[in-house]
Amino acid sequence: MTKQSATLHMGRMPRLDELFKLFNAGKHLNRVAEPALWAELEQEQEQYQTLFSSLGYQLRVDARGFAWFHFDSANSTVNSTTRQLALLLMLLFELKADQGLHLGRFCDWILDRELLTTLLDRSHDLLQAEGLDEQSLAGLLDRACNYGFAELGRGGWQLLPAVWRYLDHFEALAIEQLDDDDVENGVQLIEPAEDEGEES
């Protein structure tokens, strides 16, 4: 463990307990959902990051208004849930794009049962392949609330800024796969020369 040379002023972190409990439960902290806690974190961000780092946690704070404990691996249940949530979000964003809505304003959308039914009608095959029906989609959104990706309000669920993590990943993955395709297209021209190299 590296030695922390910084001084930690515990007196300046009065809500440390609450913040740690929140992050340790796997939840994302969103500015719009918990403004007081967010203000506390923002004020002493460096202190919190140092403290959590010395405890072995990687606290990441995004300027778009959300923070989380970052992990590079998880158990199979979490892997499955995160994939299903990715699918649900992609289908939702595609629907909204088709309706002409601006995708960056996703925090304003209200997701109700009617919307879930629409998604099921549009993408029945994809959702059925994952064993998702209306009930399980609702359950998935409830779980998203537990982890700080959405909150339940009047009329339905609303997405929180932490969803940007998924959107960033979609963009990165699409670019990576498109780049791979480009490389493959070019391979047919290059490989005959490489074959000669292999022979020698």
Place this chain on the structure above:
Amino acid sequence: MVNPRSLVQTLYLHWQVVEWLTQRSREVPVFEQAQVLAIMGKVDASKTLDEREAALRALINAEILLLLPRDNLLQLNGHVVEFVRGLTREHELGLSAVLQARVQGVREATGRLNVALEQRDLDALRQASALLADLFRQISLQLDQDRHAILEIAEKAKSNDSQMSASRRYRQVLQAYDEYVEPMAAMMDSGPTGTFYRYLEEAERSLDFSHDILTAQGALYTLRQLVRQAAFQAKELRKLGREVLKQSSDTLLPLREELRQHNTLSANISFLLGQVRKRGLVRTFRPAGLPLWKVDRPKRVTVGDEIRTIMSQAQNFSVISTVFPEEAPAVSVDELQLVDGAELRQRLANCLPVPSLLDWLRAEYTHLNDATLLRLYHELIGQPDWQIGQSDQRHSTELNQLNVIHYPHGIYP
């Protein structure tokens, strides 16, 4: 004609290569041998050139790849292309005319079925039912393939560069809509051009009627089963047609009407959804990169019942007064005697050898008390500077108040 089993086995052994070639065949109908070898190298870089050439020969021998006579070019076997495209959802959009022709075929087959019924010709009835079942299966397959092809067209349009102009991006979409969706909608309309449902309904009615007649008259079980199955397929096909038309319109209409909010994010999402549709969710999204979390269950700490005992003892605590012991008198200064250590050592060195140190000390320092004498004795015999020997004879030395019986230590030069 190649043995089907060996074709299928070779397909299994070289599936990835064939899948790649099938994808490429949409742009390039024929391949050079070098291109095929390059694709094999891309699929499995560990294969040597000899192994790749052997694989190529295997594909040619199994007639998965056909050697064209004139240019020595290679083309994929049509059956293999259809099969692989069917499994990997890489269809081309079928012609609506083909669909219409098949639907017309349903009408003709229904006519033959009715004639066979009137003439009580069971053989002709069997043939007509089998033909209807086959047509339904083909139409169902085509509708499913076309649905995927339309989704692919839409995904390509949506995932195209957002800088491209809308008309260029959606050219294929507009084409698909005009050449496929609109004719299909007309065919499935309830108006005079709406042949799809009408012919299917007639076929279904004829099949149901045939089944009733066969059940009443008595006929072979297999024939009745064939007729019943064909009727069931007709019902399913009506439902499928409705679904496919709705899905195709819903997919293409927003694009056609240019309602879509198109930007890089929506393009990327459409591209990824296409990947999920073809490859599945697990293959498209590896866990790395996706948001992950860990939930640490809080550890509960409880106390045992012993705490209750301690609490009751604390509650019933009563003060117990303890008497401190009397203060012992301090050691008086008189009892501490000053000894000139240097002088003592000098005197001792001058008197060597000393067979009994304690006797010598008693004799030389009569003014010292017993405690001091004994202390000096122990200090001196502990010092490494002297050559000390101990007698094995017991000896008694009389001090002021004590009589010490000991094995005396002596100091020798």
